[in-house]
Amino acid sequence: MSQNLPDIAFFHKLAEVASKQTLPRYRSSDNLNINTKPKEGFRFDPVTDADREAERAIRALINEAYPEHAIIGEEFGTTGSGPIKWVLDPVDGTRPFLCGIPVWGTLIGLLYKNRAVMGMMSQPFTNELFWADGKQAWTKGPLGEMQLHTRKNVTLSQAILHTTSAELAPNYPQVNFKELSEQTLMTRFGGECYAMAMLAAGQIDLCFEFSLQPYDIVALIPIIEQAGGVVTTLTGQRAESGGTILASANAVLHEQALKVLNF
Template sequence: MPTYDDDLRLAHVLADAVESTTTRRFKASDLVVETKPDLSPVSDADLAAEELIRGQLKRTRPRDAVSGEEFETTGHGPRRWVIDPIDGTKNFVRGVPVWATLIGLVVDEKPVLGLVAAPALNRRWWAATGSGAWTGRSLSSAKRIGVSKVSRVSDASMSYSSLGGWAKVGRRDQLLDLMDDCWRTRAYGDFWSHMLVAEGAVDIAPEPELAVYDMAALVPIVQEAGGRFTGLDGREGCWSGNALSTNGLLHDDVLARLGTRADADTLPTG
């Protein structure tokens, strides 16, 4: 099995470099916010952060492709870095500290490395295939993390995204039924829901609409922590346009309730 130690060290270097840009612009009185064609917000911090990461990758990994939220994909080949400069831009522009830079590496269409840096929360999470999942401020000061052992929905804690998104995909009633059956529900939102699953603090985290750059960095962390990360169609990874991360024990049950395939109750365990 290939190792990604050098790539993981680079991901930390990239996160260190970009944090000075994002934290300086967080709550800045002159922050410039525009609306993209899809009506989502983008700030000058989003653009500057992605440009910085792309510039460093061009110098250190010139043969790798790079894709992100704000700019077109550059390069081609089996290795592709997938960047979300600020996941949680709506939080960022309103002064809510739940936002992060997501740095993922996809090799042969499989997410193999992920780093989530949330400086306003003073948190960082990372993983690479075969290396476990970790949290801490640096590689030298880290704690290994793992998912919970909760095996019944009635005992589970779930973090969900906005109800409006679930209505758009026609699964709002199913989500509400699942919420009623869970022990506890909260909307921590965005990357944080999935990192809490990886830590074992939350057991279920579904989202109805996501892009690849929202998920690529999250997949290896949840998987290396012992959990599962699929689309609502049961497809492993970050390719379905939506997501479900769980501790693994609850995954098939939740897919049967929220899954978008007609045969959701017979989805493979993977």
């Protein structure tokens, strides 16, 4: 792997500068300026100054420390080129952010030769961080700092399934989500990126999303994989480019769930 990759301490710095833009605007109407942007399948896709200013702050720090790195961000697109690319979602879960529900997070991912190798999910309101350093996945919060591990021996009938919203299900008739939901222990909704972090932490076993962009998933791929989980598209391919995505606690469960979804 390239010796020019940053250490994980730099990810912590990026999360900190982002939180200085998001937290003062959370559960507050000050400097929020809610707008909407076009998104297929949604009547309302919000964007706020929290999204824009957090991404600006992250970009500024990256450009200062690593001017040779490319950056892909939800709000300001792609700048630069090369084998090392940062992938940013300054507020993943803007809807719960607007509702005051703390399942949103700042996603900071790193691609090396188009493969997700490091990542950070920061939830500053709950004072939690989830990250992958290239070898292992970790969390730090009110319960202390610990290594993340997915559940290894859970069966499909025992698995907890999560999807952020079933709103898009009618647009994907080829996806057998209803059957998967019926074969698992229970299904929960609305967790956004926090649900993916809980999969890495061994609290959730399957996370399925109908349509993700790269900035929605790149940061989370190494966190889940380095905790022992699996993340692919519905066709079993690498998930860095987004699309219809399944994340699972282990390889056996992943194969079982893919068979049901693709039936």
